[in-house]
Amino acid sequence: MRVMVVWCPDWPVVAALADEGLPTHLPAAVFSANIVQACNAGARAFGVRRGMRRRDAQSRCPELKVCAAVPDRDTRAFEPVLAAVEELRPGVAPLRPGLLALRAPGRFYGGEPAAAALLAERLVGLGVWDCRIGVADELFTAEQAARRAEPQDCHVIEPGESVPFLRGLPVEAIEDLPDGRDAVSLMRRLGLRTLADLADLRASDVRDRFGAQVAWVHRVVGGDGGVLLATRTPPPELACHVDFEPPLDSAETISFSVRQTADRFVAGLARQQLVCTEVRIAARCEGQTEPASSRVWLHPRWFSAADLVDRLHWQLQGAMRNGPSRAGEVRAPVDRVVLEPVTVVPDAVHADALWGNTDERVERGIARVQGMLGHEAVVRPVLQGGRSPAARQALVPWGERPAGLRPVGPPWPGSIPPPAPSRVLSTPWSAEVIGAAGRPVAVDERGAVTCAPERFRSDPGSGWQPVAAWAGPWPVEELWWEERPRRVARFQVVGVDGRAWLLTCDEGVWWTEAVYD
Amino acid sequence: MGTPTSTASTADTAADTIAQLRSRMARMHDGVPGRALETHPALAGLVQLRAGSSYAVDSASLALALMAGPSATGSWCAVVGVGDFGAEAASALGIDLDRTVLVPEPGDQWIEVTAALVDVVTLVVVRPPGRVPEQVAGKLAARLRKRSVALVAQEATPGDWPRCEVRLTTREPAWTGVGRGDGHLRSRRLLVEAQRGTAPPRRGALWFPAEDQTYCRAEPAVAPARVVEEAS
Numbered sequence: 001m002r003v004m005v006v007w008c009p010d011w012p013v014v015a016a017l018a019d020e021g022l023p024t025h026l027p028a029a030v031f032s033a034n035i036v037q038a039c040n041a042g043a044r045a046f047g048v049r050r051g052m053r054r055r056d057a058q059s060r061c062p063e064l065k066v067c068a069a070v071p072d073r074d075t076r077a078f079e080p081v082l083a084a085v086e087e088l089r090p091g092v093a094p095l096r097p098g099l100l101a102l103r104a105p106g107r108f109y110g111g112e113p114a115a116a117a118l119l120a121e122r123l124v125g126l127g128v129w130d131c132r133i134g135v136a137d138e139l140f141t142a143e144q145a146a147r148r149a150e151p152q153d154c155h156v157i158e159p160g161e162s163v164p165f166l167r168g169l170p171v172e173a174i175e176d177l178p179d180g181r182d183a184v185s186l187m188r189r190l191g192l193r194t195l196a197d198l199a200d201l202r203a204s205d206v207r208d209r210f211g212a213q214v215a216w217v218h219r220v221v222g223g224d225g226g227v228l229l230a231t232r233t234p235p236p237e238l239a240c241h242v243d244f245e246p247p248l249d250s251a252e253t254i255s256f257s258v259r260q261t262a263d264r265f266v267a268g269l270a271r272q273q274l275v276c277t278e279v280r281i282a283a284r285c286e287g288q289t290e291p292a293s294s295r296v297w298l299h300p301r302w303f304s305a306a307d308l309v310d311r312l313h314w315q316l317q318g319a320m321r322n323g324p325s326r327a328g329e330v331r332a333p334v335d336r337v338v339l340e341p342v343t344v345v346p347d348a349v350h351a352d353a354l355w356g357n358t359d360e361r362v363e364r365g366i367a368r369v370q371g372m373l374g375h376e377a378v379v380r381p382v383l384q385g386g387r388s389p390a391a392r393q394a395l396v397p398w399g400e401r402p403a404g405l406r407p408v409g410p411p412w413p414g415s416i417p418p419p420a421p422s423r424v425l426s427t428p429w430s431a432e433v434i435g436a437a438g439r440p441v442a443v444d445e446r447g448a449v450t451c452a453p454e455r456f457r458s459d460p461g462s463g464w465q466p467v468a469a470w471a472g473p474w475p476v477e478e479l480w481w482e483e484r485p486r487r488v489a490r491f492q493v494v495g496v497d498g499r500a501w502l503l504t505c506d507e508g509v510w511w512t513e514a515v516y517d
Numbered sequence: 518m519g520t521p522t523s524t525a526s527t528a529d530t531a532a533d534t535i536a537q538l539r540s541r542m543a544r545m546h547d548g549v550p551g552r553a554l555e556t557h558p559a560l561a562g563l564v565q566l567r568a569g570s571s572y573a574v575d576s577a578s579l580a581l582a583l584m585a586g587p588s589a590t591g592s593w594c595a596v597v598g599v600g601d602f603g604a605e606a607a608s609a610l611g612i613d614l615d616r617t618v619l620v621p622e623p624g625d626q627w628i629e630v631t632a633a634l635v636d637v638v639t640l641v642v643v644r645p646p647g648r649v650p651e652q653v654a655g656k657l658a659a660r661l662r663k664r665s666v667a668l669v670a671q672e673a674t675p676g677d678w679p680r681c682e683v684r685l686t687t688r689e690p691a692w693t694g695v696g697r698g699d700g701h702l703r704s705r706r707l708l709v710e711a712q713r714g715t716a717p718p719r720r721g722a723l724w725f726p727a728e729d730q731t732y733c734r735a736e737p738a739v740a741p742a743r744v745v746e747e748a749s
Binding site for chain 1 (some may be wrong): 576577578581593600601602603604605606607608609614615617618619620621622623624626627630633634636637638689690691692694695696697698699700701702703704705726730
C-alpha cells in the first residue's frame, strides 16, 4: 500500500495569521508559556527558532507578531484542508493539525506526481500556499519525503527505495517524535550521525537504550514496521440554513419563518445524540455574499428550537435598530439565515431529572426578562482580581461564559483591604474635597497628601460635611509605560454622620467610587 | 419509680402545648402565615424572613444581609434596579453569586421585571426609582403571597415602599480602625431598628462587619449589677 502525506509547515502560525486576517509573509510566532512553539519562514530569517524565549525572539525580530497557542484553532483551521482532500480521495487520516496521510491514488489521476499536483492546486485554491507532499511505501518514509519536498511540490520515493532513502537521513529527522529531542541528543553524543548508524545496531539494544518510539523507527529503517492508517469518517453536516424568496425585512417575519429550520437543526443534532450549547447565527442581506449580522450565542443548558428563534429575534432587533451606522447592522432585506453549531455536547450531559429541574424554571423566567429588556440587561456578578472595587467584579450577561477575567489569587498591590464596600458605583460621582482654609487636597509625586482633608461632599447634589476620620492614600500608578500614565490615589473618608466613602483623587479631580453603606 | 416519670411526661406535654400556643400566637402576630425562610444569624431576634412578605431597608448592606440567608441555603435570588451591586461585599456575607440574577437597569419596566422574577426565585431585592403607589405595592404583595416569595425593598427615602411587614433602619454607624490619615476601615458597629406595624421597635447592635470580617450581633453591654444578682 502506497501512502501519501500532505504536510503544511508551521501550521499553528498559518492558522493564527489566517484567523486574524494577516498576510502569511509577516514574521510571526506562536508562543506557549513564553516559549516559541512554532514560527514561520519570515521569523526564521531573523534567527527566531523553536524553543526560544519570547524576549530573545523579540530582541532578534522586534516586529515579530506574537500569537498565543490555541490548539482548537489549529484543528479548526485544518478542517477545510481535510474536507478538500476528502473530496478528491476518501479515507483520510488526520495525524495532527498540519499533517495528514491518505492512501496514495494510483492510476485514477494518472500517477502519483499528477495526483499530488492536483491536490496541491486544490489546497492553494483554499489559501494554503505552503503545502508539501511526500509519497512512499509507508507512513514514516512518506512524512520524511514530504519534509524534503519543495513548497507545492511532491517528493516520490519509488517502491522498494524506502530503505536506501531512510538510511541516508541524519538522526535529526526523528526530532518530532514524542521524546525525540532527548533521543537525538543522546544519539549525537553516542556518535550516531545517520539513521543508517542506528539501523546497524541490534534491535534489542535500541529498544533498551532509546525506548519504544525509536525502536519503531529502527524497524522501519530495517524495512519493516509499516502501520495502518486510521482513516476517519467525514463528520456529518449539522449546520442548517434557510433562504427567503422574496427577501424579508421584518425581524418578526424572519423569526417566524425560521421556526421550521430551527426544528430541523435541533432534530439533526438529536439524531447524533447531541445538543448544542453554543451556536453562531448569521443573517445575510440581499445581494451580499458575507453575512451582515453574525454572532455567537451561548446557552447555560442547551438550545431548543424556541430558544434559537428567540436569539435570532434579539439579534435582528439589535441589528435593525435605527440609529447611527455601525458594524453588524442589517439595512437591507434578509435572504438567508444560517444556524451553525459551535459547541455540541452529548445530550446525556444535560438530561432532565425525572420531575423536572427547578433551575430550568429559573432559566425560563430569566429568558422572559431578557425578552423584555434585551439580552444584555440580565447579568450575573462574578469576582475577579483588581485594585479598585469596580475592577474587582464583573457583570457577565446571563448565559455567556465570562472571558478574560483577572485571577483573584495573586496579591494586588494598591488594592484596598477588606471589608469590601456594599455599593460599587458603575459610574463614579463627581466629588469635592477641601483642606483647612479651603485649600485643595491632592497627592504629590511621592504619594504624600498635600494637605489633610477637612470637608467633603460625595456628589454635587449633597451638602458639605466635615471629615471625621480618613485613611489613605492608596496610590496606584496605572499604565506607567504609556505616554500619559494614570496616577490615582484612593482614600477612605468617614463623615461626621458615621457613613464611610471610598474617594479617588485622579490628578487633583475627586470622584466617589464606592460607598460603605 | 412511676411517679417522677409521669410528672416529667406531664411537664413535657405542658411544655409542648405552650410551645404550640406560642408559635400560633407568633403566626397570628406576624399576620402572614408564610413559610419561614433562612435568616442571617446576625439578624436573628430582630427579624425573621417569611415567604410572601415584603421588607423595607434603608441601606445596601442590610439588603445584602437579608438576601444572604436564603442564598446561602441554595435558593435563587434576584436583584432589580440596583446599579451599584457590591459583589465582593455580597460574597463576604455568604451570598452565592452563582445563584444571583442582576437586572441593574430595568428602566420603566421595573415592575414587570420584578413580577416576572417573582415567579421563579425565592427572594427579590428591588430598589424602586421613587415612591411606589399603594396600588402597585398591593398587586405585587398579592403575587408575593401566591408565589411564596420574599421581597426586600431598598428605599432611598423612608416610606417609599408602602405595606411592608418590617422596616429595618440603621442608626449610629460607627467605624473603627481609621484615624486621621492612618489605618483603614476595619469594623463597624451599627444599631438596627426593626419596626413592625405600630408595635414598639426592636433594637439590636450589630458588628457589620466585626474586626475579623464576620457579621454578628454585638453583645449588649451586660449590666454588672444583674450579674451579681444572678450569682447571689
